Amino acid sequence: MTLVFPAFVLWMAAWWLNTRIAGSSLASSYAGRVAVPVVFGLTVLAIWELVVRGLDVSQVILPAPTVIAETLADETGTLWIDFRQTALKGAISGYVIGCLAAFSVALAIDRSPYLRRGLLPIGNFVAALPIVGIAPILVNWFGFDWQSKAAVVVVMVFFPILVNTVQGLADTAAMQRDLMRTYSASYWQTLLKLRLPAAMPFVFNGLKIATTLALIGAIVAEYFGSPTRGMGFRISTSVGTLELAMVWSEIAVTALAGTLFYGAVTLVERWVTFWHPSQR
Amino acid sequence: MSQAAVIEARNLDLTFETGDGSIQALRDVTLEIGKGEFVSFIGPSGCGKTTFLRVVAGLETPTGGEVRVNGTSPDEARRDRAYGYVFQEAGLYPWRTIAGNVRLPLEIMGYSRSEMADRVNRVLELVELSGFENKHPWQLSGGMQQRASIARALAFDADILLMDEPFGALDEIVRDHLNEQLLRLWDHTGKTIGFVTHSIPEAVYLSTRVVVMSPRPGRITDIIDNPLPRERPLDIRDTPEFLEIAQRIRKGLRAGHSYGD
Numbered sequence: 386m387t388l389v390f391p392a393f394v395l396w397m398a399a400w401w402l403n404t405r406i407a408g409s410s411l412a413s414s415y416a417g418r419v420a421v422p423v424v425f426g427l428t429v430l431a432i433w434e435l436v437v438r439g440l441d442v443s444q445v446i447l448p449a450p451t452v453i454a455e456t457l458a459d460e461t462g463t464l465w466i467d468f469r470q471t472a473l474k475g476a477i478s479g480y481v482i483g484c485l486a487a488f489s490v491a492l493a494i495d496r497s498p499y500l501r502r503g504l505l506p507i508g509n510f511v512a513a514l515p516i517v518g519i520a521p522i523l524v525n526w527f528g529f530d531w532q533s534k535a536a537v538v539v540v541m542v543f544f545p546i547l548v549n550t551v552q553g554l555a556d557t558a559a560m561q562r563d564l565m566r567t568y569s570a571s572y573w574q575t576l577l578k579l580r581l582p583a584a585m586p587f588v589f590n591g592l593k594i595a596t597t598l599a600l601i602g603a604i605v606a607e608y609f610g611s612p613t614r615g616m617g618f619r620i621s622t623s624v625g626t627l628e629l630a631m632v633w634s635e636i637a638v639t640a641l642a643g644t645l646f647y648g649a650v651t652l653v654e655r656w657v658t659f660w661h662p663s664q665r
Numbered sequence: 666m667s668q669a670a671v672i673e674a675r676n677l678d679l680t681f682e683t684g685d686g687s688i689q690a691l692r693d694v695t696l697e698i699g700k701g702e703f704v705s706f707i708g709p710s711g712c713g714k715t716t717f718l719r720v721v722a723g724l725e726t727p728t729g730g731e732v733r734v735n736g737t738s739p740d741e742a743r744r745d746r747a748y749g750y751v752f753q754e755a756g757l758y759p760w761r762t763i764a765g766n767v768r769l770p771l772e773i774m775g776y777s778r779s780e781m782a783d784r785v786n787r788v789l790e791l792v793e794l795s796g797f798e799n800k801h802p803w804q805l806s807g808g809m810q811q812r813a814s815i816a817r818a819l820a821f822d823a824d825i826l827l828m829d830e831p832f833g834a835l836d837e838i839v840r841d842h843l844n845e846q847l848l849r850l851w852d853h854t855g856k857t858i859g860f861v862t863h864s865i866p867e868a869v870y871l872s873t874r875v876v877v878m879s880p881r882p883g884r885i886t887d888i889i890d891n892p893l894p895r896e897r898p899l900d901i902r903d904t905p906e907f908l909e910i911a912q913r914i915r916k917g918l919r920a921g922h923s924y925g926d
């Protein structure tokens with residue numbers, strides 16, 4: 386009980402500090418913008434630690450951050466194996482295949498009104514399928530290893546990329562298209578020199594949404610069958626054996642991987658769409 | 666000057682069907698533009714100047730009458746890349762640099778690398794944008810963007826130039842200067858130019874003929890021959906001859922207005 390009081394004091398102090406930083410000239414500097422979330426994050430962790438220890442919360446309900454950190458350090462080997470299996474093999478390969486496929490289909494749809502009317506509704510339909518329904522089927526088809534997880538990821542990322550690309554390809558001003566017509570540009574020239582560059586902000590929207598979906602898909606798919614490794618496998622078995630510190634460690638790895646993945650795509654986006662008002 | 670008709674419009678009609686009724690943008694427009702002529706179009710907003718230029722460019726299909734460009738249909742002329750078109754707005758592609766934007770038509774038409782570099786340099790110099798090659802459009806003022814769009818239309822050296830208020834966004838001094846440049850270019854190259862403007866002095870200074878239009882429905886109310894010599898220093902604008910033509914245009918515009926409403 387005694388530790389709950391310091392937790393409260395700490396919270397007030399951190400609040401005061403952050404308001405000061407946000408209100409000061411530091412706020413607009415790089416250091417200031419990094420400091421506020423860091424202070425906030427550290428405060429949350431510290432209060433979590435103090436409250437869990439102070440109230441003697443059971444490890445099964447919520448392990449303290451230090452316990453999770455210990456597990457992270459002790460089990461690095463296992464975590465790395467799981468990460469490779471799920472994130473690198475399942476999520477990334479599914480992401481790449483799904484994005485390429487969706488992008489190609491978007492171009493085909495763009496070229497042919499017949500496909501537009503046929504494929505877009507089917508894409509819509511597939512997007513509406515619940516992942517817990519299709520995952521077992523795909524595991525059945527492609528086996529327990531990462532291939533079936535990649536397949537689930539393909540299904541999940543396909544639709545957002547497709548819709549965003551189709552929408553982006555339509556996002557040109559009439560005058561920009563007229564200009565191409567005065568040059569008597571071919572379909573492909575117009576596509577390459579006008580419509581694809583103009584579509585990029587939309588495409589990257591889809592790519593960013595898909596990063597999160599890819600990780601979720603790869604992890605959840607492991608609940609329906611996997612070899613004895615993988616982040617989803619570890620989470621479900623560790624919950625079963627009440628090793629909650631391990632579960633939280635996997636969650637921490639997932640959060641970190643998701644953030645890095647999203648950040649990487651955002652960096653590429655900034656480089657490709659530097660010209661867009663939202664980037665410059 | 667040879668007078669073979671480069672642009673021929675006969676009894677041209679164009680009606681836009683819109684959600685709330687139809688708009689007659691052009692009615693019974695008949696006009697012939699000879700090779701090497703500089704024809705200005707002037708008239709109040711909405712009188713169909715842009716629409717006429719777009720019909721000539723094959724971007725709009727007339728609902729009646731006939732248009733010939735170089736003796737062919739506007740569509741064929743477009744495919745032959747017979748004209749350069751300067752739109753009312755600059756419309757530069759933001760992902761391309763200024764040089765990249767000017768290079769765009771050249772890339773599409775398959776010019777060689779060295780030829781592209783030459784031409785880009787030449788036309789950027791002409792519109793006084795040398796040194797801005799590697800800037801992006803949003804880093805330039807509106808007037809500079811408009812000049813870049815003019816350079817883009819000049820880059821591939823078509824025999825016909827269709828210009829929709831190209832100097833509307835420019836300040837007086839730059840405008841004077843570009844007027845001079847354009848006149849010189851026209852004199853040297855013998856291009857046929859169709860030029861939309863809202864400025865009476867600009868129309869008189871530049872053209873061999875001025876077409877006065879009036880709205881609802883868009884039609885030609887007067888065509889005024891300009892007897893000024895081809896060689897025109899800027900201060901020709903203060904001579905009585907110049908002012909007299911300007912006066913006639915102003916009268917034509919007023920007349921069009923009074924029975925237009």
Ligand SMILES: Nc1ncnc2c1ncn2[C@@H]1O[C@H](COP(=O)(O)OP(=O)(O)OP(=O)(O)O)[C@@H](O)[C@H]1O
Nearest residue numbers: 681683688690709710711712713714715716717883
């Ligand atoms: N695509 C379109 N659909 C419907 N109406 C149109 C379209 N384009 C032009 N119009 C109408 O046709 C008429 C002539 O338009 P136009 O753009 O040719 O005028 P303008 O003389 O160029 O005017 P401004 O000097 O303002 O540029 C206007 O009434 C306009 O509303």
Ligand SMILES: [Mg+2]
Nearest residue numbers: 714715753829
């Ligand atoms: Mg106009």
